[in-house]
Amino acid sequence: MEAPKAPAEPSWPGVLRTKEFKEKIKSAKVLCVGAGGIGCELLKTLVCTGFRNIEVIDLDTIETSNLNRQFLFRKHHVGQSKANTAAAVVQGFCPGASITPYHANVKEGRFDVDFFRRFDLVLNGLDNLEARRHVNRLCLAAERPLVESGTAGYLGQVTVHIKGRTECFECSAKPAPKTYPICTLRNTPDKPIHTIVWAKDLLFNRLFGAPDAVSDLDDQAAREGGQPGKQEEGDKEGGEGKEGAAEAGEQSEEARAAAASAAAAAAQAEDPSFFLRRDGEPALEYAARVFGRVYTTDIQRLAEVKELWEKRPPPRALHLDQLLPPAERAALQAALDKAAEAGAGAGASACKLLGLSNASQKWTPGQNAAVLLLATALYHTVRPSEVGSAAFDKDDLLAVEFVTAASNLRSSCYGIPEQSLFDAKGMAGNIIHAIATTNAVVSGLIVTEALKILAGCLGSLRNTFLYEVPVDRRLVVPATAWEPRPSCMVCGKTQLTLRINTKTTPLSGLVGAVIKKRLAVNSPNLMCGGFLYEEGEGLEEDEEAAYAALLPRPLRDLPGGGLGHGAILTVQDQSQHWGVDVIIAHTEDLSPDDAPEGFILEGALPTASAPAPPEQDGGKQQQQEAPSAAAKRKAAAAVAEDAAGVLHITDSDDDDDEQEGKEEEGQQQQQQQQQGAGTSVAAGAAAATANDSRKRPLDEDGDGDGAAAGGGGGGGGGEERGAKRAKAETAPAPAEDKDGCIVIDDDEDD
Numbered sequence: 224m225e226a227p228k229a230p231a232e233p234s235w236p237g238v239l240r241t242k243e244f245k246e247k248i249k250s251a252k253v254l255c256v257g258a259g260g261i262g263c264e265l266l267k268t269l270v271c272t273g274f275r276n277i278e279v280i281d282l283d284t285i286e287t288s289n290l291n292r293q294f295l296f297r298k299h300h301v302g303q304s305k306a307n308t309a310a311a312v313v314q315g316f317c318p319g320a321s322i323t324p325y326h327a328n329v330k331e332g333r334f335d336v337d338f339f340r341r342f343d344l345v346l347n348g349l350d351n352l353e354a355r356r357h358v359n360r361l362c363l364a365a366e367r368p369l370v371e372s373g374t375a376g377y378l379g380q381v382t383v384h385i386k387g388r389t390e391c392f393e394c395s396a397k398p399a400p401k402t403y404p405i406c407t408l409r410n411t412p413d414k415p416i417h418t419i420v421w422a423k424d425l426l427f428n429r430l431f432g433a434p435d436a437v438s439d440l441d442d443q444a445a446r447e448g449g450q451p452g453k454q455e456e457g458d459k460e461g462g463e464g465k466e467g468a469a470e471a472g473e474q475s476e477e478a479r480a481a482a483a484s485a486a487a488a489a490a491q492a493e494d495p496s497f498f499l500r501r502d503g504e505p506a507l508e509y510a511a512r513v514f515g516r517v518y519t520t521d522i523q524r525l526a527e528v529k530e531l532w533e534k535r536p537p538p539r540a541l542h543l544d545q546l547l548p549p550a551e552r553a554a555l556q557a558a559l560d561k562a563a564e565a566g567a568g569a570g571a572s573a574c575k576l577l578g579l580s581n582a583s584q585k586w587t588p589g590q591n592a593a594v595l596l597l598a599t600a601l602y603h604t605v606r607p608s609e610v611g612s613a614a615f616d617k618d619d620l621l622a623v624e625f626v627t628a629a630s631n632l633r634s635s636c637y638g639i640p641e642q643s644l645f646d647a648k649g650m651a652g653n654i655i656h657a658i659a660t661t662n663a664v665v666s667g668l669i670v671t672e673a674l675k676i677l678a679g680c681l682g683s684l685r686n687t688f689l690y691e692v693p694v695d696r697r698l699v700v701p702a703t704a705w706e707p708r709p710s711c712m713v714c715g716k717t718q719l720t721l722r723i724n725t726k727t728t729p730l731s732g733l734v735g736a737v738i739k740k741r742l743a744v745n746s747p748n749l750m751c752g753g754f755l756y757e758e759g760e761g762l763e764e765d766e767e768a769a770y771a772a773l774l775p776r777p778l779r780d781l782p783g784g785g786l787g788h789g790a791i792l793t794v795q796d797q798s799q800h801w802g803v804d805v806i807i808a809h810t811e812d813l814s815p816d817d818a819p820e821g822f823i824l825e826g827a828l829p830t831a832s833a834p835a836p837p838e839q840d841g842g843k844q845q846q847q848e849a850p851s852a853a854a855k856r857k858a859a860a861a862v863a864e865d866a867a868g869v870l871h872i873t874d875s876d877d878d879d880d881e882q883e884g885k886e887e888e889g890q891q892q893q894q895q896q897q898q899g900a901g902t903s904v905a906a907g908a909a910a911a912t913a914n915d916s917r918k919r920p921l922d923e924d925g926d927g928d929g930a931a932a933g934g935g936g937g938g939g940g941g942e943e944r945g946a947k948r949a950k951a952e953t954a955p956a957p958a959e960d961k962d963g964c965i966v967i968d969d970d971e972d973d
């Protein structure tokens with residue numbers, strides 16, 4: 224059987240000038256997720272490029288601080304929906320365009336697979352990892368191309384994700400939120416950020432926060448003695464891979480052991496009640512007592528743990544009396560009394576009372592001590608109701624003052640450079656100032672890649688990265704779009720859509736008929752948001768009972784948000800080293816003819832429910848090398864469907880239904896192999912080139928996904944894809960190397 228030859232790709236960027244392509248742009252349906260910094264620029268650039276059918280989703284409302292870069296918005300829009308306003312404004316200067324806004328969360332059930340299938344392109348301008356992963360999965364399920372983007376200050380990136388051809392958004396590990404080893408924070412800080420995190424997460428919480436927030440960290444430190452633990456904030460968009468690595472690996476075993484003993488000693492010596500203000504204790508005396516403990520006694524004790532200081536100088540203790548003579552302490556009391564009389568409340572500021580008005584100027588050690596004492600006392604005097612439940616907030620001036628002073632004092636113990644209030648605030652709040660120009664460049668790149676996809680110039684697709692300092696004289700660096708990673712937890716296996724009545728079907732029905740019978744799972748582990756269900760060995764009796772109690776409950780009413788429409792249920796079987804995501808599509812009108820079992824499962828079933836072979840890579844090879852004739856036919860059919868842009872994956876499901884009931888187990892396994900094998904070819908070819916041609920960040924996946932790796936992106940067509948891939952690999956330097964890159968002077972130093 225001869226596979227149809229893939230038509231040659233149109234030339235890029237020549238295709239842009241053809242009339243047909245201009246029409247294609249005009250009629251293309253585009254979904255923009257996000258109408259913020261990137262989204263505003265993107266919407267503008269899309270209509271300027273000729274796109275006319277755009278839908279935009281954004282949950283947020285406009286804030287004053289957005290106005291310096293989200294140029295679709297004006298002052299009178301503050302408080303209004305970003306999506307609605309952006310749509311109206313763009314429509315205003317491009318009346319011919321149809322812009323449909325949704326002031327909503329993209330994770331809502333109504334934005335389901337069917338919704339995504341309505342679009343030719345999905346373009347992300349999102350600011351959080353969770354939503355980006357969600358959109359990635361829906362694009363994979365709906366088989367729609369996704370152009371992803373992110374910016375952080377001067378850094379930015381645009382990546383292209385096409386199922387089965389390029390890696391999905393989750394193929395490469397995203398930088399975990401930055402973490403710092405607890406023992407570094409507690410014992411051996413050597414960077415400003417270490418003392419800031421210590422001040423914010425350890426000292427602030429201990430003095431003003433909820434008691435459990437303190438004990439959590441202390442327990443962890445005592446227990447792990449230097450394992451990384453405390454998380455430093457958030458999803459930094461963009462610039463991925465550069466700063467993502469945790470610093471935990473830097474420590475030697477001896478240092479860990481030493482730190483463990485130091486931490487254990489400290490934990491023993493520490494009585495948390497020491498940090499509580501005693502009955503009748505004047506606020507400033509309390510603050511001075513804390514100072515003496517934290518900056519004098521504790522530092523002296525740490526300095527005595529010799530093992531810690533073999534490779535670095537020990538810290539020097541501070542003495543309050545030297546930093547702040549009694550006369551100055553008396554002045555603090557007067558300032559505190561003044562604030563109490565004025566009823567300063569939430570607006571109280573130690574800096575204001577001390578006349579430290581310049582936020583960019585570093586304080587002297589004496590000023591740091593004064594701010595620390597006064598800020599601590601102010602909390603107890605003018606904001607006493609918050610003590611015991613406060614959480615650090617970068618917009619709370621008093622909290623920032625306290626953290627700045629506390630951090631600087633600790634820095635001076637360790638010889639670490641001190642920070643101004645402004646800088647400390649940025650570090651503590653993890654603020655990276657957004658830059659309009661970066662958003663504009665990134666939006667232009669998104670549209671460029673979108674046009675290539677639309678034109679079918681897939682060999683010209685590029686992932687593009689914006690850097691803050693030049694790399695090979697370039698600030699904008701393109702890279703050939705990467706191959707899917709076969710072992711990806713998300714795209715390395717097939718996604719299924721389950722049409723089922725979530726109101727009436729109990730969990731027992733799902734587990735029995737779908738998970739065990741249809742998917743041949745032995746020991747199911749089901750996860751979806753806050754919902755968890757497990758079976759198999761190793762469960763405690765009470766756990767088993769708790770899970771059994773869930774079985775009669777309807778899917779929609781299960782704990783943790785339920786399994787309603789749009790929910791993505793992660794099904795795993797540790798015993799089989801296999802897993803799959805099942806997208807729930809609530810359907811009430813299933814006829815007994817179409818769905819004799821009460822549900823319809825759509826999507827090619829993945830490969831290999833056999834137990835994982837001892838050596839995982841070897842196992843993958845075997846699976847990939849044996850596509851049956853049936854699988855090839857299916858793969859060919861899938862290609863035809865791909866070309867038409869329409870999906871009829873229910874076809875393969877119908878086959879299942881016909882065959883069911885005969886020698887069930889053996890049949891099922893065979894079907895799975897047949898249906899999955901076609902996709903495995905693509906995945907295997909991808910693996911062969913992918914592994915040499917790029918470096919991957921650390922593999923975050925555990926070993927739960929070993930066998931799932933075989934079931935590649937879906938849709939099949941291994942040979943054709945292989946050919947295209949080869950072309951992509953060997954293609955001459957792309958036009959956008961000349962057009963799309965800013966080449967700047969080497970001499971420039973930033």
Ligand SMILES: [Zn+2]
Pocket residue numbers: 390391392393394395707708711712713714715
């Ligand atoms: Zn992936």
